[in-house]
Amino acid sequence: MSREWTIKFVLLAAVAAIIVMAGFQLYNHRHYRTSIVTGPGVTKVVKLSDYSEGLKGTMADTNVFFLEGKEEGGTVLILANTHANEPAALLSALILLENAVVDKGTLIIIPQFNNSAGRNTRPGDGYPLYFEIPTDWGSKKFRMGNRDASPLDQWPDPDVYVHYPEKQLLSFLDVRNTNRTWPGRKNGPLMERVTYGAMQIMREEKVDIAVDIHGAETMFPVTNCIVAPDKSMRIAIMTSLTVKSRERFDNHVESSPSGFRGLSHREIGDYSDTMPFLLEAPLPFLDQPTGPKTVDLLLDGKDPFLLSLSKKRKLFVPYDETGWPMEKRVGQHCSVTLELIRQFSRKYPERTITIRNVPRYAEVVKNGVGYYYHDPAKTDKKNVYIN
Amino acid sequence: MPLIMIIYYAICVYIGAMLIWNFLREKKSVNDMLLYLLILIPLVLRILRVK
Known part of the structure; x- marks a missing residue:
């Protein structure tokens, strides 16, 4: 065999080996199934495709959990994993799902809203494929997802995403970002189609408030806050003041810009009767000037470069050697969500929503996130949803 | 499958074929051979629709 063909075969073999090895890892990640345990409050589980037919049979379809109270009241919708690389949202939603009991009104939870993004990754940034949360019975393993849906599920991207129906020109990537595709459309x-499904839930189930849970960089001004449009502003401000005074953590209020289209806190309010709120907790993992994107950074939020920037007052949140651990972020989300519901119920008593058995900030910080998760192996199989 | 997707797949096949052709024709530069193969990866994955 000539030297030229020897080199060609060696190169072909090397590239094929890389493809196969990486392909297996990515395939396993995409198809890894997380156990979601439903608690005593869950009364009904449906699919998002029941509200948006175009999702049937696709990776974007996802579970929708209903927790209905015995007494009639208002309805709240909680969305998590809109961005699947902001996992405090999913972890908070699962605490609610596994523990909450609704006495009055209805709680609807979509814990893996962008199911396709939860099966995507960002190899260019060296994202870990999984992370684990320690619990009393072992550790619970989750896929680490990405901000955008997988191109395996939605492709090709346009050169420019023309938002529907406002026709604003957005980045091409945002066509796969479920916080730019609101209010969505059927076809x-x-x-x-994912966001259209959620809009249909809000219309058909007469949802009063929608809470979309996120995480944001410490160097980004819209972090550690509640984003709300005018119609939700009063409740957001009351919530912010209450958690500050009673629970001693900051969560300021940001106004939803009316000229920036496609976001949940803008379009839900404009295209339905529902009051939207978007929650942001600091997520150092997303900041650009950090060390490697490791599981430790994701969970404890400790980074020497951010610490140095904090001393130069370049961050928008307080930051010290303790970082921003997951317990704080999840605890904030739990407390702010509960407080939004309480403030709404005070203002609209005829649409009261009463939820119990959900921990607040101090409890989650003290006990850890995993303390509130139940062992799927010891749970009745009909209460375990594998996704 | 919508027409636009068929066109995109056709473009993938065309560019992939050109890369293979160039890889086979390349006689000297190992760098170029490797680059042809690396660029080929996403096109092959897309054509095979590996999920």
Whole structure:
């Protein structure tokens, strides 16, 4: 065999080996199934495709959990994993799902809202494929997802994403970002069908408030806050003041810009009767000037470069050697969500929503996140949803 | 499958074929051979629709 063909075969073999090894890892990640345990409060589980037919049979379809109280009241919708690389949202939603009991009104939870993004990763940033949360019975393993849906599920991307129906020109990537595709449409690109499904839930189930849970960089001004449009502003401000005075953590209020389209806190309010709120907790993992994107950074939020920037007052949140551990972020989300519901119920008593058995900030910080998760192996199989 | 997707797949096949052709024709530069193969990876994965 000539030297030229020897080199060609060696190169082909090397590239094929890389493809196969990486392919297996990515395939396993995409198909890894997380056990979701439903608690005593869950009364009904449906699919998002029941509200948006175009999702049937696709990776974007996802479970929708209903927790209905014995007494009639208002309805709240909680969305988590809109961005699947902001896992405090999923972890908070699962605490609610596994523990909450609704006495009055209805709680609807979609813990893996962008199910396709939860099966995507960002190899260019060296994202870990999984992370684990320690519990009393072992550790619970989760897929680490990405901000955008997988191109395996929605492809090709346009050169520019023309938002529907406002026609604003957005980045091409945002066509796969479920926080830019609101309010969505029935026959649009897959992610528009996802947000359309949630809009249909809000219309058909007469949802009063929608809480979309996120995480944001410490160097980004819209972090550690509640984003709300005018119609939700009063409740957001009351919530912010209450958690500050009673629970001693900051969560300021940001106004939803009316000229920036496609976001949940803008379009839900404009295209339905529901009051939207978007929660942001600091997520150092997302900041650009950090060390390697490790599981430790994801869970404890400790980074020497951010600490140095904090001393130079370049961050928008307090930051010290303790970082921003997951317990704090999840605890904040739990408390702020509960407080939003309480403030709404005070203002609209005829639409009261009463929820119990959900921990607040101090309890989650003290006990850890995993303390509130139940062992799927010891749970009745009909109460375990594998996704 | 919508027409636009068929066109995109056709473009993938065309560019992939050109890369293979160039890889086979390349006689000297190992760098170029490797680059042809690396660029080929996402096109092959897309054509095979590996999920």
